[in-house]
Amino acid sequence: xxxxxxxxxxxxxxxxxxxxxxxxxxxxxxxxxxxxxxxxxxxxxxxxxxxxxxxxxxxxxxxxxxxxxxxxxxxxxxxxxxxxxxxxxxxxxxxxxxxxxxxxxxxxxxxxxxxxxxxxxxxxxxxxxxxxxxxxxxxxxxxxxxxxxxxxxxxxxxxxxxxxxxxxxxxxxxxxxxxxxxxxxxxxxxxxxxxxxxxxxxxxxxxxxxxxxxxxxxx
Amino acid sequence: xxxxxxxxxxxxxxxxxxxxxxxxxxxxxxxxxxxxxxxxxxxxxxxxxxxxxxxxxxxxxxxxxxxxxxxxxxxxxxxxxxxxxxxxxxxxxxxxxxxxxxxxxxxxxxxxxxxxxxxxxxxxxxxxxxxxxxxxxxxxxxxxxxxxxxxxxxxxxxxxxxxxxxxxxxxxxxxxxxxxxxxxxxxxxxxxxxxxxxxxxxxxxxxxxxxxxxxxxxxxxxxx
Numbered sequence: 441x442x443x444x445x446x447x448x449x450x451x452x453x454x455x456x457x458x459x460x461x462x463x464x465x466x467x468x469x470x471x472x473x474x475x476x477x478x479x480x481x482x483x484x485x486x487x488x489x490x491x492x493x494x495x496x497x498x499x500x501x502x503x504x505x506x507x508x509x510x511x512x513x514x515x516x517x518x519x520x521x522x523x524x525x526x527x528x529x530x531x532x533x534x535x536x537x538x539x540x541x542x543x544x545x546x547x548x549x550x551x552x553x554x555x556x557x558x559x560x561x562x563x564x565x566x567x568x569x570x571x572x573x574x575x576x577x578x579x580x581x582x583x584x585x586x587x588x589x590x591x592x593x594x595x596x597x598x599x600x601x602x603x604x605x606x607x608x609x610x611x612x613x614x615x616x617x618x619x620x621x622x623x624x625x626x627x628x629x630x631x632x633x634x635x636x637x638x639x640x641x642x643x644x645x646x647x648x649x650x651x652x653x654x655x656x657x658x659x
Numbered sequence: 660x661x662x663x664x665x666x667x668x669x670x671x672x673x674x675x676x677x678x679x680x681x682x683x684x685x686x687x688x689x690x691x692x693x694x695x696x697x698x699x700x701x702x703x704x705x706x707x708x709x710x711x712x713x714x715x716x717x718x719x720x721x722x723x724x725x726x727x728x729x730x731x732x733x734x735x736x737x738x739x740x741x742x743x744x745x746x747x748x749x750x751x752x753x754x755x756x757x758x759x760x761x762x763x764x765x766x767x768x769x770x771x772x773x774x775x776x777x778x779x780x781x782x783x784x785x786x787x788x789x790x791x792x793x794x795x796x797x798x799x800x801x802x803x804x805x806x807x808x809x810x811x812x813x814x815x816x817x818x819x820x821x822x823x824x825x826x827x828x829x830x831x832x833x834x835x836x837x838x839x840x841x842x843x844x845x846x847x848x849x850x851x852x853x854x855x856x857x858x859x860x861x862x863x864x865x866x867x868x869x870x871x872x873x874x875x876x877x878x879x880x881x882x883x
Contacts, residue, residue, distance in 0.1 A: 490759065490792065504751045506758065516747040529735035533723045540725065541709075574709070 442518075445470035446498040448487055450477045452640045452648040454547070455507035456495035457599035462511055464634035465590075466518040477648075478655045508539055511595060524592040538578060538585065539596040545571035546600050554610035554649050555658050565611050569618045576621040583628060590632060598635055601626040605642035606649040664689035665717040667703050669696060671860050671868060673817025674726040675714040679858050680813050681730055685737045727757055730810060742810040753804070756796060757814035764789045764818065771833075772825050772869075773876040783833075790839060797841035801848055812849055819846045820859060828870050 447463065447470050449456035463470055475484055475494050487496045487503040496503050497510040499517070504510045515524045525532050549571055552564030575597070579585055585593035604615050616623045629635050652658075666682070666689050668675030682689055694703055694713050706715045706722035716723045716732065723732045734742045744750050767786040774782040793815070796803065803811035822834050823846075836843040849855055 509751050509754045513751045533732040536728045
């Protein structure tokens, strides 16, 4: 049996989307609880006292924080269906490195395309596109980063696609023209029900970014 | 067929030590290539083209980068003497605390190390808060996973050595036995463990290295 599974999340969180996708891929029934960011609930502070962030996966009362850690947890507990990480240790290591690259580069630089200004923003836009191009190189001719099958890196990366509209609008640039291969992969991934049902609506993400910009005092 | 295992590392890196210890615990033979990061070898740049960082483990010609990723690779490839717990939840906790060590703890310790005298008190607050969290994790245990050395001990290994170096250079006591009895005890057990103790880089060289580094940071921070 699956046990009691709760996902403490926020609609627009690309990290939360990773876990929504994984749980859907595995057919796990869970309770979704929405955090009203930027305000945070006492329950969130209790479940993630150290980082105080979403998402938190709570399985039979035990919280697992940090999306890539929770993603691996989901893959290990529900290992029978749609495995996300490959079984070969070398391929697993590569998958982990690329997921880390997504966090270090795609997330960090993507954030700057809307939160930074002037030269810093211009530099971030350029480096963001470069990072996507590196990923395009890694993808090569494969349908997914996982090869023939949708896998760990695909799950880690695809949620950022829902943020592209916000990045493009705030940063005044077009990602698709520079990275057509990336967009083709994203559209292919969106055809999976687990993805299309889990990703936030890009317009709503943009609205959320406007709230964040106000909250952080970015004009 | 004999396996070929190479480890690219620097003489002082705590990240590289994680792998040295892991390979030792698993009894794996390997070749060490010491790198000078100011003059990286073509081999290193070939094996880690994106970041050019060490350590890099090369197993039968295939490179694995990032020390925590390498630790999991070593554990999954050579399954005897497991480093990580088998239970998925315990494994998740180990990964969480390893990340905490690298992200939060290391940064706060470093900020204290390079803080100007007038900023030390403030820097110490965060470092001490993080130390308290690690102290909690060690309650009732000799090592992070219980009686034997495992993944988290290797992940925090850099800390065991660096604390005493920081304390000597800064002439202060950061991890005192009264405030942090479990952490102090862990440091002692870990530093002296047979598999661990022969691998430490020469202490006098480390003191000089970090003293020089600290002076550079302090000089850069001083307003002209």
